Amino acid sequence: MIRLTTEPFDSGAELTAFCAGRTESGAVASFVGIARGDAGATTALELEAYPGFTEAEIGRMAATATTRFALHDVLVVHRHGPIAPGEPIVMVATASAHRREAFEACDYLMDYLKSRAPFWKKEYGPAGPRWVEPTARDLDDIARWD
Amino acid sequence: MRVLLFGRLGDLAGWRERAFEPAPASLSALKALIAAQDAALGAALDGPGVQAAVDRAIVRGETALAAGAEVAFLPPMSGG
Numbered sequence: 419m420i421r422l423t424t425e426p427f428d429s430g431a432e433l434t435a436f437c438a439g440r441t442e443s444g445a446v447a448s449f450v451g452i453a454r455g456d457a458g459a460t461t462a463l464e465l466e467a468y469p470g471f472t473e474a475e476i477g478r479m480a481a482t483a484t485t486r487f488a489l490h491d492v493l494v495v496h497r498h499g500p501i502a503p504g505e506p507i508v509m510v511a512t513a514s515a516h517r518r519e520a521f522e523a524c525d526y527l528m529d530y531l532k533s534r535a536p537f538w539k540k541e542y543g544p545a546g547p548r549w550v551e552p553t554a555r556d557l558d559d560i561a562r563w564d
Numbered sequence: 565m566r567v568l569l570f571g572r573l574g575d576l577a578g579w580r581e582r583a584f585e586p587a588p589a590s591l592s593a594l595k596a597l598i599a600a601q602d603a604a605l606g607a608a609l610d611g612p613g614v615q616a617a618v619d620r621a622i623v624r625g626e627t628a629l630a631a632g633a634e635v636a637f638l639p640p641m642s643g644g
Contacts, residue, residue, distance in 0.1 A: 451644045465643070466570055468636060471620040496643060508644045528644060537643035538571030549572040551613070551640040 419492075420476045422467055424499035429509050436493050436511045443490045443513035447520035449528050455503035459543045465507070466538040467498040479530045487523035489514050494527065498537065529559040565629065567594070568636040573614070577605045587631040591616060591623065594635060613640040 429450045437446050453463050480492040493511040501507055508531060512523040531537075533552035541548050565587035574580040588594040599606020608614065616623055617636040629635065 466574075468568070468570060468617075468620075468638070471617060471636070474620065532642065532644040534641060535643040536570075536638060536641050538639065539642045540571075549575075549639075550642045552642050556642075 420473050420480060420494045422469070422473060422496055422498055424497065426505050427495055427497070427509070429495075429506050432493065432495055432509055433511060436491070436513070440490075440513060442515070444515050445517040445520040446511060446513045447517070447524040448509065448511040449524050450506050451508040451528070453501045453503050453505050453507050456543070459545070460503060460541045461544070462503075462542040463501040463507070464540045464542070465496075465498040465501065466540070467496075468536045472496075472498075472536040475534075475536050476531070479527065479535070483512070483523045483527055483530075487512070487514060487519040487526070489519065489523055492523070492527070494531070496531070496535075496537070526563055529556075529563065532556045533560050565594075565631060566634045567598075568634065570636065571639040573605070573608055573637050573639050576608055577602060587633070588629060590629055591618070591627045591635070594629065608639075609637050611639075614638065 433448050454460060476494055480494060483489060484492060489512055491513040495509045497507050510524050510527045512520045514520040533556045539550040541550055565584045567582050567584055569577050569580050588597050595609050615638045617638060618627055619634055
């Protein structure tokens with residue numbers, strides 16, 4: 419399931435619900451991304467999405483991951499709008515028969531979300547607002563899967 | 565035709581959504597029209613990493629546009 423939300427979410431409750439009722443998935447891996455304060459350099463984040471398009475693009479990537487890693491299920495929850503330091507921005511959970519596929523798919527989906535998912539991230543701080551673009555490291559990370 | 569700008573492109577232009585009537589017939593004609601009105605925005609639309617989507621599908625190169633199309637200009641993306 420792919421879900422965009424402007425509200426804070428409870429990653430623990432999301433993970434519990436994702437695991438519930440699984441009798442065939444031996445492995446669930448999850449990742450939670452949290453807004454960093456950078457010691458006061460970032461006071462708030464704002465994420466812009468393209469409603470409709472953003473969910474569809476993440477859904478396409480989740481379908482690719484499902485095939486590539488033989489997943490049983492995928493959950494992506496992603497915030498947009500204003501986000502305070504310490505709040506979760508994104509959560510990915512993957513379910514598969516065995517752990518290796520679940521771990522790798524989670525890593526793959528996060529690399530995708532960092533540099534290819536339709537979001538635009540603005541950081542606010544004492545130095546003024548700044549649009550964040552993928553770093554060299556983000557681009558190296560996604561290139562690992564090509 | 566509805567034109568949407570995201571991220572830094574919207575800040576640069578001072579708008580994030582605009583109707584263009586009459587609608588330009590191609591992506592290059594739309595970009596030329598925008599550049600004639602706002603040279604800085606026109607240059608930014610051709611800048612590194614900026615993609616265009618027509619009716620919510622990424623397009624590459626020249627593309628014909630229907631009068632009712634939704635055209636979005638997407639600077640480099642960053643989620644997570």
